[in-house]
Amino acid sequence: MFTFSRAFASAAALAMTLTLSACGGGHHHGNPGGPGPGPISNGPTYDVIPIGLPGATYGEVTRRGIANGGVVAGTSRGADGTGHAFLYNGSKTIGLGTLGGDFSQALAVNACGHVTGWSATKAGTAHAFLYDGTMHDLGTLGGSDSEGTVITHCGQITGWAATAAGQTHAFLYDGRKLNDLGSLGGNSFGNGLNNLGVVVGYSFGPHNAWFHAFLVDSRTGGPLVDLGSPVGNSVAVDINDAGQVTGWFRNGEGAPTGAFLYELGKIRDIGTLGGASAEAFQINGAGLVIGASATADGSNRGFVYDGTTMTSIGSLPGGNVSIAEAINGSGLVVGSAATATEEHAVSWTRKDGIVDLNGRLYAPPAGLVLVRALAVADDGYIVVRTNQGLALLRPWK
Template identity: 30%
Template sequence: MQQPWSSNAGLRTHLIAGAVAGALAALAAPVAVWAGEQAAPAAADALVSSPGDTEASRARTCIYSVINLGPEAGAAALLNERGQAAFGSFIGGGITNGFFDGDRVHDIGSLGGSYTLIHGLNKQGVVVGESEDAEQFSNILAFAWTVGGGMHALPGTTVSSARAINDRNQIVGQRPAPGITARAVRWNPGGAVTPLGPLPLSLSEADAINQQGFSAGYADVAGGAIHAMLWDRAGNQTDLGTLGGTLAFGEHINERNEVAGESDNAANDKVLGFFWSRDSGMVQINVEGGGSRLVAGLNNRGEVVGDTVIGERSVAYQWAMGRGVVQLPSGSAVSSDVFDINNRSEMVGMIERPAGDGGGRRAVRWPALTEPIDLNAHLYRPPAGLVLEAGAAINDDGVILAHSNAGLVMLRPGTRGTDAPVLGPLLGLPDVIEVGQDLALTVGFVDNAAAQTHTASVAWTDQCASPAPTVSEARGVGQVRLRHQFCAAGYYTVKAQVTDSGGRSTAVQRDIVVDASGLASLSGKGTLAGGGAAAARGYRDLPLHFALWAPLASGTQSKSAAGSPVVMLSGPFHFRSDQVSTAASSGQQARIEGTGLLNGRAGYRFVLEAWDGGGKQGASPDRLHVRVTHADAATGVEAVDYDNAAPAKARTALALDRTAVAEGGLRLRN
């Protein structure tokens, strides 16, 4: 499967199917940090099952047990064929990463620093990505991790990233090369490294790999354009080109060595989906909206799924060479999005219901090209208040990862999940919380062992005193009651944990913004409508997610009577503030400046300019201008890493206003 989900729109993440537990011990060695070669995979046709009426019927009658995995998985949500998962969450101003082995969740940790991003998962349960080490001048290094062996850096120095791994434990990504920023490479079992393609002008990267060792990605070429690339098992390069523009990225590859991805059009003002094969060359995916908001996945049948925008609504589609584009049925939904497809042509995503139908997002599954199934209607003993908002990934056995109001959950076909309690969301949190406000929250839970008893604990990161939680329960169904008063304004996290009498625990947590009467502040959490008009080379045109809170100097008002400011950005990169030097407002506008870490590395400056649209019917949307820069080491000149309001030659997904807050919102208090 290719898993592109990010909390509210697409991370391009390649994930590989399946699992074999016996290879985990191979990662314990300090140098050979992944397992040895395995038998060659079966032919592509043998990996494909034909969908039919029986499968469609099964999909519509299937019941799923729910397993809590972790907080919102905005950084990554990866699933393999064994029903294991790896996930990353932006929570509490940082990133947490976990691995679910089918029964329990394990912390992935880091190489000693404070930053880890995960990108790939294979059937052995090997997780790969990039992590900060503990050196004085920290490095960001590619890593491989398993439950038994922990985390080990892959061969390379300074700045490298492992982007994908196949079931033969071949890992692809990029690492520095003499005279250039990065070169696409493959780390082979045993430690040898294979350079992919000739040395690029300045950068190349491999982002996906199949079981045969063929990989896809991108590289820059003469003239400065970036082309989609294919590399064979020997590292030989095939230039896939572009659809007429100057940027193209190979994002997904299947077992027939077909590639799907995105490319600019000839005017460089629109992003288009493409499909490539040896026979067809690069073919544009012609969707009605004219461009792709997201190319989400490619299966072994050569079927591509993605999203476009028609008018102002997102529309999910499936494409195949002989059939062309088919819009996925969505009934009366306001919009639809698809995020994964398996080899049975089953897809998962979400629909947004109209206000007359209750509104809100619902996680759905499409059994082939049929009407979507609301997964919320097929849950076995769900806890109180649980709402599944989007399907993120699906494997060939029908196991699903889904985003919910209680965080990331796994949906396992059948009525048996794990022995741990299943928790619903924190209920009772108001949209606006004030210092001193008396909060009364509840968390519902269920347990498959009806005779067990449960205890609860809670952690509020403002460190203010609160009474202990209380638990009421009967026959495996219960409720936790929490009370709290925040004693200072700021950006905080609440974490509630339920433990059964067998020693199994489950937790849910939420970030919370607390305001104070008389204190000027800017807060918000959400997603910007499009990618950056100006961005460092190689950054994808992904939506930008933000979470922020900062006290503001308004007139003579001091900003010292509150907690520490937080600015966190994620999508095409991850940014976390370490210092805010200026935070002020005038009318409905605010400006915040400071420094922070871009993908774990210090020395970057940011400027945020925010406009509060008022949040009323017919009002202008909230807007957020984001600019991240650094000083060039050689010249000292300011270099732009990201700017979502840069003029002219703006590369956008569909000519959207990139500063508009599409999901969530901003709140400015003067």
């Protein structure tokens, strides 16, 4: 029986089975003759643009690794597994280099092609970086290492960094320096950041005995706000500009996970698709939450939650598993689903339902199979993993 090539999981290693732009524009062209041969389903039609990664055997892009205009940042890996950060600027792939060490990893990009992530230094430690044409070392909070996880349109960055006291704290980079956001007593980590400078993540309590989702508003300079949890521990993974927060919670090691939405000062369980577990991955500007949930029959489906109802994105013929990886501002969801024999990249909208993206390609390369959609921009560009490497899907206008 077909199973996904990886589990969907958060930083806490959950046990659910199955993780050009405002600065320039890309060229769009009309459809001269309709889609090429193959099964055609609903939804837009796409050109396929291979993202060349010289010397790479594998490429990685997070859901924050795409911006409008086909700007993509990610990590290429050679046969030895060593990672190197790259930027595809809409026309060519650029290696970002390192901070003097042997490896680097890009985790997020904005519409100007500015990238954050982490890189090895000459000393062999990992430091957060900002790439804006040059890779800049963002340093630490007095300790040895750091990592940038999110970058906004305005160039603010959050992540985590080691302190001189030996803890790890969430930070906000404001364009000049790392600002220590503190903690709830133990280590803390920044996972989400909106364009207003509000950071969310999770923090351990004293002695790292428990962890809760937090929110901190850099405009007020106040301390971390403990968002609590519907039950047990919790982690915030994303926040939109309206201040709505999503994430997951769990009551003890090995316990089922749940997905939550925090808004108007309250955190609440948003339920499941009938099974024991769910996990939220992202929230868009309209408050739509996406993630994955167990179903009553023990399989897993990607979901979209609209504030009141959790809706399954469904599955493809011959399969019973799907995952929603990312969502854009218009509600276009991308991810993957099982067929009877393999994994296929899919999209989902309320209008069209689940769509196998392999059936929406114009003149694709021979033998190409879109395996998983990894990220989607607000203008509809999609990054996909294929059996021939990473590729960009450019929608026809």
